[in-house]
Every structure is written in structure tokens, then in C-alpha cells.
Amino acid sequence: MVAPATPTAPTPELEALDLLSGDARAFLRTAWASHAHIHKADPGDVVGLLSLHDVDHLLTSTALRTPALRIAQDGSVLPSASYTRSATIAGAPLTGLVDARKVVELFSGGATLVLQGLHRYWPPLTELIRGLEAALGHPCQANAYLTPPGSQGFALHTDSHDVFVFQTHGSKQWEIHDDGEQRDVLMEPGTSMYLPTGTPHAARTQEAASLHVTIGINQATWRQLLLRTVTGVLADPAFDERLPVGYPEDPTGLAGTLTERLRLLADQLATVDTFARADDEGRRFLTTRTPVLHGALADRLSVTALDDDTDLVRRTGSVCVVRSAADGDHVLLLLGDRELRLPVRLTPALEFLREQPRLRPSDLADWLDPTSRLVLVRRLVREGLLQVSA
Template structure:
């Protein structure tokens, strides 16, 4: 698979090299693209001391994608992955802080890391700070860097490969933003400011305080549980489904009967909630709706690692349970097992 920018970049001394210095033109179908990775030029930059950065590995490299999905399932926070390949005696990025939590996993060689206390502003060369941690990572070592903590890493006598797992944590600020967004629909907040307000904004201060107090009262009365549920749903609906081998499953789904063995697809995502007489099943990029009567059978299927439709006989008749399992196979949540 040939990468296209920005899935790769090349960095040296804290500066990202112009993509044109490591990319080439090519025709894909009827279009000409200019951002296709030029492997030879990228290797040449590496030989000159540059770091190769592979971005978004969680999207296209199965081993990393599966690890990230498992970690997401456990944390229920989105996870992204990048790889950094640095030659000996070199530094890719200078001192910086990320806007998300980072787990740095050393996989090859050694790398020297310096980490500064959270409130320090050490500058890009670290001259204005004192490291609180100066450590060399070996293969299988892991370093946790909370968001906002300044850090830098460089190689000494060996090349290095490390993987970063970035946790884009869902925050209480996201919950508050959801509540505020809902409150913003209040008609009183859609009223225009008076004509000519910009010439004397101070005259509106008292009215502004009154309206702010009313908005604060509405925020205090908001249903926080509903807001958290909406934010949680945003996590589940934002996950890309794992559908490796799904073409074959689509071909055999119609043959599922009471004796067909099916298995939960590894790394698949599923969130089930009930709304009155309907069941909502979120599978990442799509949402299924089923009658609430299917809930006991569905939850039993999710609890089992492997089953046949006949195993659901306590909850559904033969035709209904076959229909349910066929749909779960078609949607990629379960897979029919060979043999």
C-alpha cells in the first residue's frame, strides 16, 4: 500500500520538511495526485538524520488498529496511533506539548526522553526549564505523558522506533458544551442586540448580566445524565466498524439457519439501549433499530463468544432467531464460522 500525505511526514530538528521533497506525482484512475510517498527520497532524508513519522496507523495497519480498538473499548476514549522512526544521534521534534494524553511505546532501539513539569514553559530547546524526568526508553518500555506536559526525545547511539498512542479524552468540558449548545436554542438567546449597540456596549451590561443569570439557571436545571448519554453516544457512533472479511460474510449470511455456528467479530463495537418499544443498536458508523422484544436474545448473543441460532430458543422462535442472527452477520457484528 502506497501512503499519501498527511499519512506520512518527515521531520528534522523540529521542522517538518516540505511534502514536495518526499512525495511524487502519480495517476490514480483519471486523476493525477502529487502527494504519493516517494520511498527513495524518504530514505535519503532518513540517512541525513531526519525522522520518518507515520501518522494515523490506527486507520490502516491491522495490528495497531486492533490494539487501539481494544484500548478504546476499555477506556471509551478515542485512541490514535503514530510511529516515529529516528536514525542514530538525531532529534525529530523539539520540546513541545501535546493537546491529548500520550503513551509512548518503545519498540526498537533506545531513545532519551526529557519531561518537564506541567506548568513549565521550557521553550523549543528546553533552555528555560528544568527536566523533572530524564530517562532512556528500551524496547517494551512505556512512558505516559499527560496532555500539556512539555517533552522531547532524541536518539543517542542507535536508531529508534517508537509508537505513540494518543488518547483524545472526552472531558467534562464536552458535557458542558453539550448542555450549553442545547441551552443556546432558547428563543430569548436568539433575540438580536438593540440597533446601535456597538456604539455603546457598556449600556447593555446590566441586561447582559440578567440574561446570563437566566442562562445559568437553565444550565443548573439541565439534565446532566442526558448530556452524558449524548456524549457517550457520540463516542460509540464515531467508531469505524471492523469489517475485515465482510465480503464473504455477505455472501453466506442468507444461508444461516438454526445449526449455523457464528462468532462475535473480534474488535467489533456495539452499544445497546432501549427506548420505549424500540431497541437501538449502535455499530459505529450506523445504528440498527429492532423491536424491544429482541433484547433478551440479542444480549444473550453478545454475552456468548460463539453460538448457533438454536441457542436463542428460550427467547425467539426459529424463524425470528434466524432472522436476527442473519442480520447481525450482514451488519458485521458476527461472523459465520467455516465447517
């Protein structure tokens, strides 16, 4: 894959949402989870996330494998055998390899190409998804749809999750139903559209090729949090006792005992430390994201040469959240895909570092001596939070 240029500053949390909505704060206040929202951005800003040239490159010049590609035609998903081949690398078999010639022929014959999970392997979308997740607190994923000229649209339907859709090549006419009213939306390069869960929408037959990216927002819900909370309480061995013998024929007796167990469960739920549970939920989200590590090999090679005057930058899309540890002797640094447990004396330096898009180790002189600050920044370069500036 072709990596983007080395970033010079971290992406602010709301920048990705600003790009797709126009005004992130206004969007969250007036449209999020309630209304459709249309925004027209500078086409160059959106097309650069995934152009037709990029899709051509992925399909014809890389070792893309299924299930990263799905192909549909005439309303049916084609078997992967119709567009893949086998190969070997160093004598080991390689299956599910996308056959570029077969894919091009199928596209020419009217098939729609679906690139799945692009946030896992296409850097511009990896960074966009990381920014959206930071802004929303919900897991996101990215797929792209390339449809040939003359392809059929899809019938009116709803999705079980929120989506952002943005057009990067060609155009497509959409029909959406919002607040009981039908709206016709022409998607052109630079146009983005937000559809909350359950919004009916359809796309019409088109005469030109079209490429759009769909960002699926996999909501974190109260149901999920409550289930995790209740499951934690149910770990009490008291709930592992067997049901009484003969319960199938004695529903009255079982109902009485069930009432007692529900009271016990309610009593224990009332003692749950809600702040601790909320903190755990945030930590879970902030340590299970997809790593963003482009440039990490070069950083590892240069880390030993770092000195007090080396220019460093925060890696684009990086997460840096500082939290106190329960033991009082440590501070937690949440990095998106992992958690570091560091001595509590580093807290002021980490809080300063968190706010800096770029810095030198010498900038930490107020809190750390030369040796300590070099140890810290070298660790953070190895962990992927910091990069040596280009």
C-alpha cells in the first residue's frame, strides 16, 4: 500500500466530523441520531480520501484478498471463485487473491465492486475513522462502492446503524425519507450525507460510473453497557446455585425464589460504583481501537539517536488520554490500542505533552531531568504516540 506523507500535526478530534458535517458541534446538537444531514465540502478534501485512481491501484497493483473485495451483479453477490485466484509465496499457498483481469471484466459487464474494511488498510480512511471514533465515541468502519455506468439502483430500505456517505467520483441520485418527507439528493464529489438508523433511502439507476464511501457507525448503546454491568454483578457465586429440583412442575415455587434473586441482584446493582464503571467503559473503548502506526519502522531506527533538541510530532490519528490509576502510585496513558502504566510522577509531563502537536524533549525540562525526559520520549516513540519530525 502507498503510505501518506509523514504528518506534521495530530488531527483534532472534531476535524474528521467537521469535514463530513460542515460544523461538528452544530451537527451533534441538531442532527446526530435524529435527522438526515447533507453537507457539500471542497471536492478535493473528500476525493483525496479515496479516488477512482486509488481504487484502481488497490484492485490492480496490490495483493488484495477476499473478503476485502465483494462483487455483486443483478442483485446477487458473486462467488469469490469468480474473481480470485491462487498463488504461492516462498512455496506457501496463497488463496483468495483478487484477480485484477477478472475484476475488470466483471466491472465492464455491469458488476458493482465493494471494497470492505478499508479503514484497516487504506491510510487516509484509517485516519478519518480514528478521528470520527474520537469525536463520537462509537466504533466506525469504512466500505466503498464502485458502480459502473448503467447499473441498477437499490430499492428503498433502512439500515440498522447510522451511516455517513460521501461521493468521490461521478454522481448518484439518492432518495431519502426524513421526518416523513421525501428528499432527492444528488451526490457529487465533495457531497456527504448523514443518515441516522432507520432512515429509508434508495439510489436510482445511473448513466455514469459512481464511487462513494459509506462509513458505518456501530453504536455503543446503553443496552451494551448495562449488560456488561449486570454481568459483572452476576459473577457473584451466589447466582451459580442450581435451580431447585422439581422446578419444571412447580412454577409458583420457582417464581417466589426468582423474586428473591431479583431483589438480591437489585441490591447489588445499587452498590455498583458508577464512576468506576464509566471509567472502565471509557478505558475499554480507548484501548481497543485499530492501531495507527505508519512510519513506525523508521521511528524505531532513529529512536536511539534522539537528543534534547530533536523535533517530535504527535502521530496523526493518535490517542493520548491521561488518567489516574486506582493505586495512586501510577498514571495511565491510553493510546487507542493499548494502555501504559507509568509512575505517577510523570503526570504533569504527560498532561503537557498531551496538549502539544509538536515538541522537543527539552520542553519537558520543568518536570524531568535530561536523562528522564529522553527515556520518556523514546518510550513514546516506540509506542507510536510520537514521531520524529520530517
